[in-house]
Amino acid sequence: xxxxxxxxxxxxxxxxxxxxxxxxxxxxxxxxxxxxxxxxxxxxxxxxxxxxxxxxxxxxxxxxxxxxxxxxxxxxxxxxxxxxxxxxxxxxxxxxxxxxxxxxxxxxxxxxxxxxxxxxxxxxxxxxxxxxxxxxxxxxxxxxxxxxxxxxxxxxxxxxxxxxxxxxxxxxxxxxxxxxxxxxxxxxxxxxxxxxxxxxxxxxxxxxxxxxxxxxxxxxxxxxxxxxxxxxxxxxxxxxxxxxxxx
Numbered sequence: 001x002x003x004x005x006x007x008x009x010x011x012x013x014x015x016x017x018x019x020x021x022x023x024x025x026x027x028x029x030x031x032x033x034x035x036x037x038x039x040x041x042x043x044x045x046x047x048x049x050x051x052x053x054x055x056x057x058x059x060x061x062x063x064x065x066x067x068x069x070x071x072x073x074x075x076x077x078x079x080x081x082x083x084x085x086x087x088x089x090x091x092x093x094x095x096x097x098x099x100x101x102x103x104x105x106x107x108x109x110x111x112x113x114x115x116x117x118x119x120x121x122x123x124x125x126x127x128x129x130x131x132x133x134x135x136x137x138x139x140x141x142x143x144x145x146x147x148x149x150x151x152x153x154x155x156x157x158x159x160x161x162x163x164x165x166x167x168x169x170x171x172x173x174x175x176x177x178x179x180x181x182x183x184x185x186x187x188x189x190x191x192x193x194x195x196x197x198x199x200x201x202x203x204x205x206x207x208x209x210x211x212x213x214x215x216x217x218x219x220x221x222x223x224x225x226x227x228x229x230x231x232x233x234x235x236x237x238x239x240x241x242x243x244x245x246x247x
Contacts, residue, residue, distance in 0.1 A: 003227060004029035007081040011035040011064050011121060012091030014042035016190035017140060017216045021088050022046055022057070024220030025227060030086065031056040033077045037063050037091070064091055064117035074124040083132070084125050086227045089118035089162070090140040094192065096151045107154045114158035118165070126173070133177035136227045139166050140219075143186040143242050159184075163238055170236030179235040181226050186242025188214040209244030 008025045012018040013034035019042075022032050032050055036043035036059060043059035050057040058080055062073035077084060092114045095106035118139060129135025144152050145159035163182050170180035187193055187204045193213065205211055219241050225231055226239070240246060 006030045006085040008086035009033040010088040018090040020216035020220035021223045024224040026050045026055040034059045065112040070120040086136040099153045110154040130176040135178035137180040139182040141182045141184040182238045186245045
């Protein structure tokens with residue numbers, strides 16, 4: 001899975017699944033643009049780790065839900081690396097609440113980051129991918145998009161929309177050398193799941209055929225495969241990484 005000479009942008013790359021994706025893509029030889037919104041120290045830590053292994057990396061701050069900030073970030077990345085070959089749309093937020101109590105702000109803020117954010121990033125980068133006849137777009141969706149989840153109607157809609165977006169865009173750019181795929185993780189050991197009550201996580205483990213939560217690195221390795229030349233005939237697909245919880 002040789003990514004030597006490629007440049008990858010990972011949104012929300014400073015922690016959790018995003019951080020694992022940065023490491024996995026760098027292991028494949030790709031230079032890494034680590035996007036973060038607020039956690040500058042964590043992003044700097046990721047960059048330092050990648051450079052310590054001999055990789056090329058730099059952190060870029062932007063709220064991807066803001067089109068202007070996104071465009072400025074893309075200009076900075078292009079100035080630094082000259083191109084972007086792989087985009088991993090990982091940045092996302094949750095604002096969990098039962099629908100009867102959910103506010104419009106909680107609804108819209110999740111859609112703005114989780115769905116408009118990828119739109120802003122892809123809109124800025126897709127033309128140059130099509131011009132060069134090579135690109136990989138990998139959208140991080142969720143098992144919640146497929147199963148639904150109590151208190152996450154907003155998150156499920158956003159992640160379900162990402163799957164629909166993946167399939168539609170894949171059809172549009174297939175002849176232009178760009179593949180578009182989604183990864184739908186189940187319950188993964190991240191900061192997000194660390195905030196879930198222990199009783200709930202124990203229930204998830206019991207419901208999962210493999211009897212455990214996933215690790216961020218397991219998602220990262222799937223992302224690296226989808227980014228690699230070996231995956232050139234895979235597009236419009238959703239790769240489930242959930243220990244069998246959803247089949």
